Amino acid sequence: MELTQPNAASLPSFAPQAETSEAVISSDFETFLKMLTVQMENQDPLDPTDSAEYAMQLATFSGVEQQVLTNDLLNALMMQMNTTGMAQMADWVGKEARSPMPAYFDGSPITIAPNPAVAADTVELVVLDEDGNEVERSEIPVSADPIEWAGTSDDGTPYPNGIYEFRVVSSSNGEVLINETADVYARVQEVRSENGQAILVLQGDVAVLASDVSALRE
Incomplete structure (x- = not known):
């Protein structure tokens, strides 16, 4: 056999x-x-x-x-x-994390950290609401210095509370060089683990990967 x-x-x-x-x-x-x-x-x-x-x-x-x-x-x-x-x-809970992400506006100013193109001669800050509608467009300095967005219209009327996205549009001689989401600071409310990755939950239930955070502050 x-x-x-x-x-x-x-x-x-x-x-x-x-x-x-x-x-x-x-x-x-x-x-x-x-x-x-x-x-x-x-x-x-x-x-x-x-x-x-x-x-x-x-x-x-x-x-x-x-x-x-x-x-x-x-x-x-x-x-x-x-x-x-x-x-x-x-220890991150309660601190403000900086990342390229939308932010929740509750009437308090939002700190934006733009990073415009070095070769730009004009930089604009474009604000979009949660539905992607443009609510504001203004020229900002060609600088990486943080700026405070007050969340008010030209006549001083505050915008409604909600999620807003901030885009930095860098142009040179009228040609757009970079159009990207700006870094903003938002307070961390929760840290959770999903699929082996650490997720930060910020104000307004905005979620971002911990690996995308570039700075923390009190």
Whole structure:
């Protein structure tokens, strides 16, 4: 009777499950030993399977087992690092974070940190409401110095509370060089983890990746 050597594809599945991998590996190893025992019991006595083949099968299982355990270790390390990062960023709550993002206007001035093109001769600040409608356009200095947006029209009437986006349009000789979202400061209300990434929730439920924050202030 001719028996074929089982390869990695014919072995039990060793993919890690939600349950503990040690229990899964133990169960799979028992199944593997039963398969190996059956193969040994049914081999041709006149043409026995080479012992090197058994050693190869054991080595194959051992390699898969080590890979599963390694993956579990890496996942544990990633979770630990993520938890540590969250603990460190807990101090961010209550501070103002700077990032290219919309900001919630509640009547208080919003600090904008423009970064116009160096070659620009004209820079405009364009303010858009939550629906993307332009509500204001004004010329600002060709400078990276922060400016305060008061949130009022020309006659002093305050704009409605809500989410606003600020775009910096840099032009030279009438040609637009850069049109980008300006950095603004907004207060951090919550730090959460989603899909392995740290997310900051700011005023008005504006969410931004922690990795996109370039500055913090009290």
